[in-house]
Amino acid sequence: MARIPVAAPDLAGSEKRYVLEALRSSWISSTGPFVDRFEREFAELCGTRTAVSVANGTAALHVALMALGAGPGDEVITPSLTYIATANAVRYVGAEPVFVDVDPATWGLDPARLEAAVTPRTKGIIAVHLYGHPADMDAINAVAAAHGLWVVEDAAEAHFARYKGRPVGGLGTIGTFSFYGNKVITSGEGGAITLNDPDLERRVRLLRGQGMDPERRYHFPIVGYNYRLTNVACALLCAQLERREEIIARRKRVFDAYRRQLKKIPGIGLQPVAPWAEPAPWLFCITVDEAAYGCSRDDLMAQLAEEEIETRPFFIPLHGLPPYRDASRRRGDRLPVTERLGATGMNLPTYGRMRRQDIKRVTEAVRRRAALAASPGGAR
Numbered sequence: 001m002a003r004i005p006v007a008a009p010d011l012a013g014s015e016k017r018y019v020l021e022a023l024r025s026s027w028i029s030s031t032g033p034f035v036d037r038f039e040r041e042f043a044e045l046c047g048t049r050t051a052v053s054v055a056n057g058t059a060a061l062h063v064a065l066m067a068l069g070a071g072p073g074d075e076v077i078t079p080s081l082t083y084i085a086t087a088n089a090v091r092y093v094g095a096e097p098v099f100v101d102v103d104p105a106t107w108g109l110d111p112a113r114l115e116a117a118v119t120p121r122t123k124g125i126i127a128v129h130l131y132g133h134p135a136d137m138d139a140i141n142a143v144a145a146a147h148g149l150w151v152v153e154d155a156a157e158a159h160f161a162r163y164k165g166r167p168v169g170g171l172g173t174i175g176t177f178s179f180y181g182n183k184v185i186t187s188g189e190g191g192a193i194t195l196n197d198p199d200l201e202r203r204v205r206l207l208r209g210q211g212m213d214p215e216r217r218y219h220f221p222i223v224g225y226n227y228r229l230t231n232v233a234c235a236l237l238c239a240q241l242e243r244r245e246e247i248i249a250r251r252k253r254v255f256d257a258y259r260r261q262l263k264k265i266p267g268i269g270l271q272p273v274a275p276w277a278e279p280a281p282w283l284f285c286i287t288v289d290e291a292a293y294g295c296s297r298d299d300l301m302a303q304l305a306e307e308e309i310e311t312r313p314f315f316i317p318l319h320g321l322p323p324y325r326d327a328s329r330r331r332g333d334r335l336p337v338t339e340r341l342g343a344t345g346m347n348l349p350t351y352g353r354m355r356r357q358d359i360k361r362v363t364e365a366v367r368r369r370a371a372l373a374a375s376p377g378g379a380r
């Protein structure tokens with residue numbers, strides 16, 4: 001039986017044509033019409049004054065933190081249940097990530113737990129819109145405002161998700177996006193920074209472009225970075241944006257089918273959706289309650305792998321990983337929701353061109369494993 005991958009890009013629109021157009025024009029580096037067009041269109045879609053393309057989502061976070069002035073001795077509040085880039089960017093600038101537990105209703109930072117993590121060193125918060133679901137931004141912004149903190153939205157997994165009707169990326173001080181190959185909109189590698197403040201934009205563009213003074217070529221007022229994105233990558237992104245509604249609608253169909261077919265299986269939990277949220281359909285998430293389902297998340301993943309169905313476990317919580325565990329232990333971080341989700345969550349194959357029979361194959365395999373565990377003498 002053909003292998004079902006966990007993710008696959010949908011490049012069936014103008015992607016090839018635009019990339020060839022970029023090649024033929026010989027604009028293959030980081031200036032060119034597709035760069036300008038992508039930045040203009042992406043800003044508009046995020047409801048921000050501007051969008052700045054960057055090499056990848058990690059570079060977007062790094063530049064955002066530098067532009068906001070985060071540095072040695074500072075603390076930045078982040079979730080522990082996220083991709084490691086969120087915390088690594090904090091370390092790149094010499095600051096320390098302080099982990100706060102996530103809210104079981106959103107899987108994003110729990111606003112009720114933020115206050116207790118704020119110290120005189122705290123400079124800002126990175127809210128992650130995990131697995132496509134927006135964090136509770138109004139509540140997070142309220143805590144930030146009370147303590148004079150900035151807020152970065154890590155929207156790498158949540159392109160065009162909406163919070164109370166407003167698109168993510170423009171809800172905090174700065175938004176960051178990734179266009180890695182498995183994200184909803186992709187250029188293979190790529191990223192963007194969205195923001196409204198013109199001074200911040202100047203700093204972001206300076207840092208991204210090797211620090212070169214825009215008014216004076218080869219004059220460098222600061223040490224910058226080469227974090228630019230190419231016109232070729234932006235050609236891909238322009239094609240993806242043209243079809244964003246179709247791309248999202250196709251993924252939503254996969255989500256709807258999964259929800260329908262999985263909701264009655266005991267022990268299988270689905271991703272919650274807050275009443276104010278319109279999540280982005282990134283990777284479909286389930287949680288496995290071992291007692292109710294009959295086997296563990298890891299056993300289920302192994303079974304699916306045997307049937308040529310690729311899955312991924314949720315992110316291993318960062319406070320347990322070597323770069324962060326000692327500092328987290330010293331602080332005595334308590335993150336029970338993060339730990340439960342990290343141990344029981346997994347992503348099922350999710351891509352727009354997934355066929356109905358492939359979805360069925362996945363959900364039947366999940367159902368069969370439960371039945372097997374429940375049968376007398378069944379595998380545990």
Ligand SMILES: *Cc1c(COP(=O)(O)O)cnc(C)c1O
Nearest residue numbers: 056057058083085156157178180
């Ligand atoms: C993918 C991702 C990133 C990093 O993006 P890259 O483009 O791979 O550097 C950052 N944060 C989160 C939450 C992500 O999922």
